[in-house]
Amino acid sequence: MVVDFLAKYYENIEKYPVLSQVEPGYLSKRFPSSAPQDEEPMEAILDDVHQHIFPGLTHWQSPNFFAYYQTNTSTAAILGEMLCAGFNVAGFNWVSSPAATELESLVMDWLGKMLDLPRPFLPFGNGGGVIEGNTSEAITCTLTAARDRVLRKLGHNSIAKLVVYGSDQTNCSFQKAARVVGIDPRNFRALKTTRSTLFGLSPDSLEKAICLDINAGLIPLYLCATVGTTSCAAVDPLEPLCKVASKFSMWIHVDAAYTGASCICPEYRKFINGVEFADSFSFNAHKWLLTPLDCCCLWVKDPNALVNSLSTDPEYLKNEATESKQVIDYADWQLSLSRRFRALKLWLVLRSHGVQNLRSHIRNHCRLAKLFEELVEEDPQFEVVFPINFALVCFRIRPSGVAGMSNGHVDNEQGEAWKLNEVNRLNAQLLYAINASGRVFMSHTTVGGVYVLRFAVGRRL
Amino acid sequence: MVVDFLAKYYENIEKYPVLSQVEPGYLSKRFPSSAPQDEEPMEAILDDVHQHIFPGLTHWQSPNFFAYYQTNTSTAAILGEMLCAGFNVAGFNWVSSPAATELESLVMDWLGKMLDLPRPFLPFGNGGGVIEGNTSEAITCTLTAARDRVLRKLGHNSIAKLVVYGSDQTNCSFQKAARVVGIDPRNFRALKTTRSTLFGLSPDSLEKAICLDINAGLIPLYLCATVGTTSCAAVDPLEPLCKVASKFSMWIHVDAAYTGASCICPEYRKFINGVEFADSFSFNAHKWLLTPLDCCCLWVKDPNALVNSLSTDPEYLKNEATESKQVIDYADWQLSLSRRFRALKLWLVLRSHGVQNLRSHIRNHCRLAKLFEELVEEDPQFEVVFPINFALVCFRIRPSGVAGMSNGHVDNEQGEAWKLNEVNRLNAQLLYAINASGRVFMSHTTVGGVYVLRFAVGRRL
Known part of the structure; x- marks a missing residue:
């Protein structure tokens, strides 16, 4: 019934206003103020979805949705979410469901190869990939790892001296993550960009800012470079930025939330050239790779940096496999303990489309954007x-x-x-x-x- | 095809070893090392799930699974996940999909009433509820809010003086969250519990620890009290603990991750008596309320405390509804920007079961535990x-x-x-x-x- 319901939704999706036209508070006027005492049939619930939820949806899957960046979904991924919810394993460590961990490692390895990521990010180069919920989480985890690497040397009191760098175009999740991990808001640098660099971060301005901070007794910690900014898809020049940041032993994260997916096409791979000098790289399969929320793919060169900051070792989770050190416990690579079997949907997407079709999917969108550009220019x-x-x-x-x-x-x-x-x-x-x-x-x-x-x-x- | 596949999985679930018996690295030997170039049919993929994923699953939905705490799922919730993945809206703010925000507020209000939460946690008492991914996130958010409330008064340098308190039975996610938000690991107090209090945290030992810390020039910040600890379901005595913590103006969080669901039964509600003195309360519907991962329900008395720490206001998200202050933008209540429409599955669970059946579900488990206890004692x-x-x-x-x-x-x-x-x-x-x-x-x-x-x-x- 729900499969048919969704099929009909997609059939009719262009009939609904793309941007919801409801007024604030509309739903509480339509639904009871308490949960029902007794069970209700699925027919009645789906009818309510149709009557009352649909008007309040902004239809992200509509072909007429061109806002923000997309989060496109696909049949394969929906089926993956069904299996994920059906098995409902909490794969916090390997033993709690080995397939959840191992499929995630496998699919991140597949994807890393599709993106032609440098060897040090992949398991055979001692790096590794993990699926986080979103870019905020990827940045919060790597920032915590970077912070602790420095604080272990300098003592915790130095936390107030740590400085992080991005541009005024860097996504707001960087600022939020920096605040969450305890960076003094005064030590968050959103360096000004200009049209002269097409709103990419200038390596010179980065170096100047770092030197000013060092002279003021502060400690440069972390650079978030962006390939495809949220506002206008600007590209920070990775290689020269990394050269600057490396001089100061900073952690360099490359956020390609939107554009990372395009790197599966050789002709777009050039935009992340220089990523080989970074410490971590993330992109959202839940944006442009037919995988619904949440699926942020993060690779790091040094997984131990994450583990050193994020692992816990309570008695109730001790087990032989963990002690053997032959397995990954992904809870130690992320903020939370429990985690969904998100690898399933990504694996289904890669298999049921295949690399070639996924490339066509990307190229087709880029071609349509060019077409729109021509129409505008005319x-x-x-x-x-x-x-x-x-x-x-x-x-x-x-x-x-x-x-x-x-x-x-x-x-x-x-x-x-x-x-x-x-x-x-x-x-x-x-x-x-x-x-x-x-x-x-x-x-x-x-x-x-x-x-x-x-x-x-x-x-x- | 996938519905039938899942139905068959549940039919046969008792035939599989509950705890997976595979060896580390089993999956990479069975699957190719790169993604396929061309599309593969769903039949082949499901066959691989059956042949190669099943042996690596630890079957959390098996009736013979008694490990950890459960994360039970249900047909209604699986259907909810299907709708969520099908609509795939990124409800970071109200306008991005009003129904996602409003259904979440509604269902958290329903649930708050089912738990008989004190009025100040509910919207008509100026509080509010939100669905977080997990307890770690709920604690990280409230801890960040609590931290910033203090640092705004005392200056950021005081971050190194902040102290947080739990017991040696508090879930490890508290320690992880404290580390993430920049609490000095030396300022994390896991106060010793003993059998004399059935491993509940003693208010006296809390007060002594706080006084010692204050004398040492430190600043008590946050208490995480637990109702139903991870190890042995111990209950911290909320009311006397809150009285102690309140004297020192600390933020008090009540973590009822496992047991919160039972409070929908009047006879179990007593265990969270005293929650009226806390600042925030969370429990995992994804544990004991037939809703699969991820669904952590968090209520706070002062949503502005979250918003003050976690909001961002980039140009690309500015909109009339937000500016009118008539709506909630849930991104400001959580760590990340994008968020799944998780309210759908919880709403489907509440409606398709109804309060009475959900109570029976809880009571039935408690009755079976009693039966097992009798068998052991015999x-x-x-x-x-x-x-x-x-x-x-x-x-x-x-x-x-x-x-x-x-x-x-x-x-x-x-x-x-x-x-x-x-x-x-x-x-x-x-x-x-x-x-x-x-x-x-x-x-x-x-x-x-x-x-x-x-x-x-x-x-x-």
């Missing part, structure tokens, strides 16, 4: 604001397209700020009108003061 | 080591049942330590033999020096 009222590397198109109404305005530009001087504001306001109005139509859903960002509409292609087609 | 070779409050029976071969031994006891003096060791060794052997049979899977713990076998009833029946 219209003199609009402009594409950044060069397109992946499947995100950032565009806007051109300043010259706004009545009564001379040609404005991203690098406008202060005197033209009022024009920029006016253009931004108009673009925001356009986005509001588009989304209110219910026919398409896009999102926005502001980069270098410029308000842009984001058109991210990524739905399952 | 055999003079064995003894039940702790009084049973819930559905966990801790038992062992009695010292007097061991050939050539006089009657040993938990409170044995030093001179009798060798006897205890001998008894412990024999009990460990027994457990090993039981688990190696593949017919039943139990786990163990050591409490007060005594090795006990843990028989946790909790499978779906």
Whole structure:
């Protein structure tokens, strides 16, 4: 019944407004305020999903959803989630369900090879991969490992001196993770980027910031470099950044949350060139690789760094396999103890699509983004604001397209700020009108003061 | 096909060895070392699950699984996971899918009422509930909130002075969470418990420890009290502990990971009496409430404390609904940005079972545990080591049942330590033999020096 229900949902998905049009508090008016005393039939529940949940869904799987970055799903992955919920093993250590651990190692190895990750990230090079829930968790874990590596030498009191670096384009989860692990908020560096580097982090500005901090008695700890930023898919130049950070023995994490999946295509692999100089690398299979939430793939060169910070050894979990040191206990690579058998869905996706079809899936989205770019460029009222590397198109109404305005530009001087504001306001109005139509859903960002509409292609087609 | 596959799995589940009998590294010998280039049919994949994954599963859903604490699943919850993976919305804020946020608020309100939680934890008392992935996350979030509340007053440098308190029975995730949020490992107090309090934390020892720390210039921050510890389901006395902790303005978290579900039965609700004096309360619906991983239910009295520590406000997520302050953005209540629509499965469980049936489910397990206790007590070779409050029976071969031994006891003096060791060794052997049979899977713990076998009833029946 639920399989048919979902099939019908996909059949009709284009009939619903992509962005939900409900008002805050809509659901509590439609449902009782207490749980039912007695069982209710699945038919009645599914009917409520249809009547009352659907209007409140923003339809992420709609082909007309172009907001944020996608989290596309697939039949194979849904089947994987069914098996995961059916077996419902809590694979915190190897013995609690060996297949959960070993399939995860295997599938992360498969994927590492598909991405052509450098040998030191893979088990035969003494590295290893693990599925975390999300990028926040991947960063929190590696940041904790990096922090403790330093504090073990310098003493815990030095925690207040540790500094972490990213750019003003780095995803907000980095700032959150830094706060969670106890980095002084004053020691979080979101280094300014500019259009001159296409909003990638400049190695010079990194080095300057580090030197200033060292002179102030602080300790550089961790660099989060991004390949495909959240706002405009900007790419930080990994190799020169790593060279700077390595001079100061910092932990370098490469966050390719959105774009990592594209590296399974040889022609996109170049964007993570330099990852060989990093300590850890993560991307979200739950974004662009047909695997639903949650599936963040993290590789580290030194799994022991994670284990040294995140392992626990309570009596109630002691077992021979762990003591033999022949197995991985993945709880020691993540924040929590219990963990879902997430490898199943990823394994099903890789097998039931195969590498070639997954490459086509990526290439098709990039091709469609290019097509959209052409359509935008053909219209003199609009402009594409950044060069397109992946499947995100950032565009806007051109300043010259706004009545009564001379040609404005991203690098406008202060005197033209009022024009920029006016253009931004108009673009925001356009986005509001588009989304209110219910026919398409896009999102926005502001980069270098410029308000842009984001058109991210990524739905399952 | 997958529905039938799962149905057959449940039909045959008792035929498999409960504890997997595979050797480390078994799976890499059976599967190729790279992902397939081309798609493979689902039949072939399911056949591999059957042939190669099943032997490596420890069957948590088997009626013969009595290890750890259960994570039971149910048909309703599996259907909920299907819908979740099918819709695959990333409900980080309200607008990204209003139904995901509002159903979560609703179902947490239903559940809060079922547990008879004090009004200040519920929305109409200005509190609120949220579904976290697991207890580690619930503790990490509340600990971060508590830490920042203090550091905002005292300055970030005081982080090295903060002290957190639990007992030597508190789950290891507390220690891990404390380490992650930057508490000096030397400032983690696992206060000793004894048999005299049935391994519950003594308010006197808490107060003494706090006073010692204050005298040493440290700052008491957070108490994690447990209702139903992982080893032996011990209950910390909430009310007197809260009175102590409140004197020092500490954050008090009540972790009822295992036992919280039982509070839906009025006769078990007494175990969390005193929760009204705490700041936060969590339990795992993914343990004993027919909902598979991950589903940790957390309520806090002051959601703003979470939001103040965990919110981010990037341009790309700005929206009218958030700015209106009429909605909850649950990303600000948890560690990560993206989040699964986990409320669906919990809502399906509550509706398709109803409160009465869920109560029967709990009571049935407790009744079966009592039955097992009687069977153990009838055999003079064995003894039940702790009084049973819930559905966990801790038992062992009695010292007097061991050939050539006089009657040993938990409170044995030093001179009798060798006897205890001998008894412990024999009990460990027994457990090993039981688990190696593949017919039943139990786990163990050591409490007060005594090795006990843990028989946790909790499978779906």
